[in-house]
Amino acid sequence: MTPSELHFSDPEQDLWARFRAGDEDAYSSLMRVYSRLLFRYGCRLVADEDFVKDCIQDIFFDLWEHRSTVSQPASIKAYLFKAIRLRIFREQSKWIRGADLEDNFEVEFSIERQLIDRQLADETHRKLEQLLNALPKRQKEILYLRFYEGLSHDDISRIMTMNRQSVYNLLHESILRLRRSWQGEWVLSFLFLIREIFS
Amino acid sequence: MKNYTVYETIEDFLADDSFLKWARGVIDDETLEWEHWLATHPHKREVVDEAIRLLNSLQVRPVRELTDEEVEVLVSAARPRRQHRFAIGRWAAAAAMTLLVGYGSYQFYCWQSADTRVSTYQALTRAQSASLIEHVNTTHQPLLVKLPDGSTVVLKSEAKISFNPSFGGKRREVFLDGEAIFDVIKNPARPFYVYSNELTTRVLGTSFIVKTSENDVTVAVKSGKVSVFHGADNTDRPNALVLMPNQQAVFRRRDANLVREKAAEPVLPRPEIAVAGFEFSDTPLDEVFKQIQLTYGIQIVYDRETLSRCPLTASLTNRPLTETLDIICKAIEAHYDVLDGQIVVHGKGCRG
Numbered sequence: 001m002t003p004s005e006l007h008f009s010d011p012e013q014d015l016w017a018r019f020r021a022g023d024e025d026a027y028s029s030l031m032r033v034y035s036r037l038l039f040r041y042g043c044r045l046v047a048d049e050d051f052v053k054d055c056i057q058d059i060f061f062d063l064w065e066h067r068s069t070v071s072q073p074a075s076i077k078a079y080l081f082k083a084i085r086l087r088i089f090r091e092q093s094k095w096i097r098g099a100d101l102e103d104n105f106e107v108e109f110s111i112e113r114q115l116i117d118r119q120l121a122d123e124t125h126r127k128l129e130q131l132l133n134a135l136p137k138r139q140k141e142i143l144y145l146r147f148y149e150g151l152s153h154d155d156i157s158r159i160m161t162m163n164r165q166s167v168y169n170l171l172h173e174s175i176l177r178l179r180r181s182w183q184g185e186w187v188l189s190f191l192f193l194i195r196e197i198f199s
Numbered sequence: 200m201k202n203y204t205v206y207e208t209i210e211d212f213l214a215d216d217s218f219l220k221w222a223r224g225v226i227d228d229e230t231l232e233w234e235h236w237l238a239t240h241p242h243k244r245e246v247v248d249e250a251i252r253l254l255n256s257l258q259v260r261p262v263r264e265l266t267d268e269e270v271e272v273l274v275s276a277a278r279p280r281r282q283h284r285f286a287i288g289r290w291a292a293a294a295a296m297t298l299l300v301g302y303g304s305y306q307f308y309c310w311q312s313a314d315t316r317v318s319t320y321q322a323l324t325r326a327q328s329a330s331l332i333e334h335v336n337t338t339h340q341p342l343l344v345k346l347p348d349g350s351t352v353v354l355k356s357e358a359k360i361s362f363n364p365s366f367g368g369k370r371r372e373v374f375l376d377g378e379a380i381f382d383v384i385k386n387p388a389r390p391f392y393v394y395s396n397e398l399t400t401r402v403l404g405t406s407f408i409v410k411t412s413e414n415d416v417t418v419a420v421k422s423g424k425v426s427v428f429h430g431a432d433n434t435d436r437p438n439a440l441v442l443m444p445n446q447q448a449v450f451r452r453r454d455a456n457l458v459r460e461k462a463a464e465p466v467l468p469r470p471e472i473a474v475a476g477f478e479f480s481d482t483p484l485d486e487v488f489k490q491i492q493l494t495y496g497i498q499i500v501y502d503r504e505t506l507s508r509c510p511l512t513a514s515l516t517n518r519p520l521t522e523t524l525d526i527i528c529k530a531i532e533a534h535y536d537v538l539d540g541q542i543v544v545h546g547k548g549c550r551g
Contacts, residue, residue, distance in 0.1 A: 031274045039265045048388070049263070053273060057441075060277045108260035132257075148259045150223070152216050168214065175210045179253065 012076050020067050027067075030076075031060050037077065037149075038084045044106050044144070045088050055087045078155035081145075085159060105141040109133055131181055139174050146171055203236050206243070212250040222251045276441040319396040320376040324361045331374070335359040343497050345537055346373070350391070351520045353380040353497050380495055382520040398450050398457075401426045401439075416450040429457050477515035477523065484509040484531065488544075495520060497542060505548030506531065 012033065018026035035056055042052035059080065063070060073079035109132040111125060135143070138160070145151045145159065153171070157164040205211075212218050221230035237247060265273075324331055336342040336354040344352045347366035354360060358377025371383075371391045383391045383402055393400040398416045402425050427448045428439040440448045440459050450457045479487055485507035488499045501507075509531045515523045524535050524542065533546025 028274050031277060032270055035270045035273050036265045040262060043262045050390075053265075053269070057273055057277050060273075064277070110258045110260055111256050143257075144259060147213075147219075147254060147257055150219065153214070171214065172210045175213055175253070176208075179209050 013072065016072060016076055019063075020070060020072070022067065027060075027064060034077070034080050038080055041081055041149070042084050042088060044141075045085065045104060046092060047106065051091070052084075052088070055084055055091060058091075059083045059087055075151070075155050077149070078151055078159055081149075081151070081155075082159040082161075105137040105144070107140050107144050109140070109143070128178070128181060131178065135174055135177075139170050142167060142170050143174055201232075203233075203243075204240065207246075209246060209250040209253060212247060213254060218250070219254070222254050272441060320359070320374060323374050323394050327363065329363045329365070331361040332364045333359060333361040336377075341495070341497050343537055343542065345521070346371070348384055348386070348389075349521055350381065350383045352382070353495050355379060382495075384521075397429055397452065397455065399428050399430065401428075415452055427457070429455060477513075479511045479513050479515065481510045481512055483507060484511055484527075487511050487527065491520075491523065499542045499544060501544040501546075502548075506533070506544065506546055509546075509549040 012030075015026045015030055015033070019030055038056050038059070039049075039052055042055060043049060046052060109129060111128050111132070132143075133140075141160065142156055145156045146153075151159070153164055153167050156162075157167045160167070201217075203215075206215070217229040218233065220227075221233040237244060324333070334342070334344045334354060336356055336358050339356050341356075342354045344354060344360060346352060346362065347364065348371055350371070352360055352373070355378040358375070358379050360376075360379060361374045362372065369389060371386075371389050373391075373393055375393055375395045381391075381393065381402075391402050393402075396416060426439045426441045427450075429450065440457060448457055448459050477487075477490065484501075485503065488501065491497070492499055511527060511530055513526055513530060515526060524544075528534050528544065528546070531546055531549055533544050535542055535544045537543075
């Protein structure tokens with residue numbers, strides 16, 4: 001069965017199938033849908049916007065060239081994220097020798113305080129954010145992909161070429177760390193409240 | 200239904216994809232299960248609430264988003280070019296770039312005197328405050344010039360190139376008159392600019408050919424990509440064209456018109472070699488050097504008796520010329536010099 005004969009209920013899967021069958025409009029639409037996402041992610045891997053744009057173009061150009069052999073991935077988003085990640089590291093390695101390119105992910109987390117507790121002291125708030133931002137970069141990247149981009153453990157393990165268990169463990173560990181300081185703060189703010197009420 | 204009762208901690212819940220979906224407010228069969236489950240397990244309400252709060256409070260400071268215009272530039276640059284699919288080989292995949300600035304299809308009669316054209320290169324180089332180094336190839340052989348950053352230029356006969364010897368600053372800049380093959384060391388932090396008459400070519404690093412002359416200037420890209428624009432200022436390049444493989448930009452000097460079109464022909468001097476790439480597996484060195492000579496048109500001088508049989512296994516596709524030579528020399532325990540515009544390889548030969 002050729003890709004064009006397949007019909008996908010998911011519109012993005014359908015778009016992908018049409019692109020594989022040589023539909024230029026579907027190809028352009030895919031680019032419109034995913035360029036922003038890839039740019040957003042890519043700019044966290046390397047702080048050079050033009051370079052990231054170049055990499056996005058390269059990926060889509062290669063995709064078109066090899067459309068007859070590319071697969072129908074379960075998650076198009078994860079497929080493209082992996083592609084941009086690989087492309088950026090490969091291109092970078094041509095001009096930065098021996099640098100640990102894998103461990104390069106810039107993201108600044110913040111805690112939306114309205115959603116936690118108005119009583120949360122500035123100090124606590126700051127500590128929580130510090131904790132998040134002091135996580136190792138790979139851990140931050142996993143957190144970002146999981147909670148910001150909404151990707152599954154399988155997708156993340158494919159994107160970052162790690163085994164699924166390591167992804168799971170790292171995520172678990174970072175949430176646990178966060179929760180510990182978080183829940184400590186719960187107790188504190190509770191005590192604070194009690195003191196306010198009874199004083 | 201999955202057994203969610205084993206979930207104890209916030210981490211357990213946040214590790215579940217359908218939970219995340221539900222926490223984000225997606226309503227489908229999967230997330231409805233959660234509604235149902237929570238109704239029947241009220242004692243889990245507290246930990247679930249806390250997981251949702253943790254998830255929602257975790258914010259990411261956003262980076263700049265691509266604008267609609269930027270997306271359209273990307274889309275239009277990557278538009279398929281069906282007619283030339285055949286010509287794109289491994290070099291394209293490796294994002295190398297070949298660029299030719301050459302004669303247009305029409306030779307206009309003398310609407311512009313030769314003197315005016317020459318003065319363009321001269322005007323550009325004279326306007327520089329620093330004193331420039333100039334290389335002119337007065338011979339009939341290609342001349343290899345090494346640039347201060349390690350990039351190389353092979354100047355064709357009668358071509359000339361000028362650059363600031365310090366090669367400092369945020370841009371690597373050269374001025375070209377005539378035809379040359381560039382092999383630019385990749386460095387996105389310091390883009391490489393070729394100023395050829397009124398046309399500027401910007402690359403981050405890769406391999407391409409530039410040829411200037413006559414009444415129009417054509418920039419044709421073999422593989423990879425390049426931006427070209429009219430004038431020297433690129434601060435906000437409103438008229439820059441981004442060229443992808445087998446596209447070309449034609450700049451008509453008469454009315455300063457810059458348009459993008461399909462490239463007529465593959466543009467490398469020996470396209471069959473470029474497309475094949477430099478992939479060697481137990482290849483005798485003389486064969487390797489022959490391919491490099493054919494591709495770059497540059498002479499490699501070496502002792503055939505000791506070196507020609509040395510087998511080489513290496514993947515050298517899409518590397519700058521100097522890097523290619525470094526790798527080869529390392530493999531065969533040799534070294535090379537650039538003497539008189541030629542590459543001279545010295546080595547003791549290989550045993551076994």
